[in-house]
Amino acid sequence: MINTKRERISAAVFHSTHENSIVGPLPELVKDGEMLYKTVGFLDFAKSFLAAKLDGKSHLDLRREDECVLSTSTSKRRDRRSKVRGRAIMLPLIPIIVVLLLCPSLLARPAPDRASPTDTWRSSERLLGAGRGSHVAGVGDLKRYLARFGYLPGSAASDRTDSFDARFESAVSLYQTRLGLPVSGKLDAATLAEIAAPRCGVPDRPAARADSVRRFAFFPGSPRWAWPGPLVLTYAISPAATIDYVPRAAVAAAFRRAFARWARVIPVRFAEARDYGAADVKVGFYAGEHGDGEPFDGVLGVLAHAFSPESGRLHLDAAERWAVDFDAERSAVAVDLESVATHEIGHVLGLAHSPVRGAVMYPSLRPRTRKAELSADDVRGVQALYGSNPDFSFSSLSASSSDTSASASVAAAWSSTSTRVGIVLVAAATKLVTVNWWVLEGEEGRREEEFSALIHLFCFV
Known part of the structure; x- marks a missing residue:
């Protein structure tokens, strides 16, 4: 729409930006090499935006290179606004809401003595691209995180310095290898994003056989349930350690379906027991410290964990x-x-984590994502321990697993290409304005985001 009598301001709205993108001034527009705004990776921009407090400063102003320039620029903007008000020119504001799916990793509430990927994100601008020989604040936190999940064994696990040394480089490379990430030995965007993702609390193990066909893994010693005759495992959900907002019948049905998926591919039968104390597999929902030496850390941190055969303990946060x-x-x-239950039952049966992203046994799961159907890698792994159910054939798996893989690929692609942050950049002449829509703060710092995915292209007329 063109209005010949009044000034028009066009707005460019950016969304679904790739996580590896760089946010900063265009070099060809910078005069005399003096940049007014810092250059930063988009993931870091998003993370710092989410961590910013409501202190009266826009996040864009915080990206300025020079606070003096900021002060002068702010004063000039106020003068311009005063002149506009003096002329009584009112520009009607069209509502703007841009809500991309929120980056889940920022919501984790870690236990005080545990590695915290979200604490590390506070230093993400410095961490992005860090490699061997650097000394960056936040590396110590990542060392604790990698030590917890099995990547820094022995004396290296006690190192809490921020030095990016050879041992830490090896740990990062190993992490990238085991989780199917590009192996660089550096803290690239994909690696930092995976570290920040909610995941299972079981440490990662090396693959039993790392090739294009078999990449599943077992617990040390390849333990399995075994006794003479047909193998029947009983399970029960704790009557006390539970949640009250999902009907117990619905929880039981989800676990029934999860156990049935594994029973379909191996000669093991699962039966729900009435007596929780006598069950082989005991399921419960616990918060924080709960007596097994593996405390939970709050919303979207460690989701759940289970122990190797024949422990039978399966705990959810x-x-x-x-x-x-x-x-x-x-x-x-x-x-x-159901997705998390299926994953943890895999641990109960003896499987460790798989580096195959489409596999149920991959260690991380994004919120509002469903991944409950077994992949070929999951099936091959559990059948290596228990053999095949005589009624199962891989041809029956192909349709559902391909659908699951496709869904997982779409989810992974969306996760990697949208940084899940509500930001609009509006360019008008020499102005650069941010319009933000954000979250409702709940009790104890827990954030619950209820949002609509509305994207508006707009202009002032």
Whole structure:
């Protein structure tokens, strides 16, 4: 629309920016090499934006290179606004809401003595691209994180310095290898994003056989359930350690389906027991310290963990917002119970984590994502321990697993290409304005985002 009598301001709205993108001034527009704004990776821009407090400064102003320039620029903007008000020119504001799916990793509330990927993100601008020989604040936090999940064994696990040394480089490379990431030995955007993702609390193990066909892994010693005759495992959900906002019948149904997926591919039968104390597999929802030496860390941190055969303990973090139906549960931080249950049952049976992103046994799961169907890698791994169910054939798996892989690929692509942050950049002549829509703060710092994915292209007329 063109208005010949009044000034028009066009707005460019950016969304679904790739996580590896760089945000900063265009070199060809910089005069005499003096940049007014800092150059930063888009993930770091998004993370610092989310961490910013409501202190009266726009996030864009915080990206300025020179506070003096900021002060002068702010004064000039105020003068211009005063002149506009003096002329009584009112520009009608069209509502703007741009909500890209929120980056889940920022919501984790870590235990005080545990590695915290979200604490590390506070230094993400410095961490991005860090490599061997550098000394960067936040590396010490990442060392604790990698030590917890099995990447810094022995004396290296006690190193809490921010020095990016050879041992830490090896740990980062190993992490990238085991999780199917590009192996660089550096803290690239994909690696930092994976570190910040909600995940299973079981440490990662090397693959039993790392090739294009078999990349599954077992616990040390390849333990399995075994006794004479047909193998029947009983399971029960704790009557006390539970959640109250999902009906118990719905929780039981989700676990029933999860156990059935594994029973379909191996000669093991699972039966729900009435007596929780006598069950082989005991399921419960727990928060924080709960007596097993592996405390949970709050919303979207460690989702759950289970122990190798024949322990039978399967614990889920009660602080998560568990869902059995995403149509009914609208929380942006909701986690699919059936997907996590299927994953943890894999651990109960003896499987460790897989580097195959489409596999149920991959260690991380984004909120509002469903990944419950077994992949070929999952099936090959569990059949290596228990043999094949005589009624199962891989041809019956192909249709569902391909659908699951496709869904996982789409989810992964969306996760990697949208940084999930509500930011609009509006360019008008020499102005650069940010318009923000953000979250409702809940009790104890827990954020529950209820949002609509509305994207508006707009202009002032």
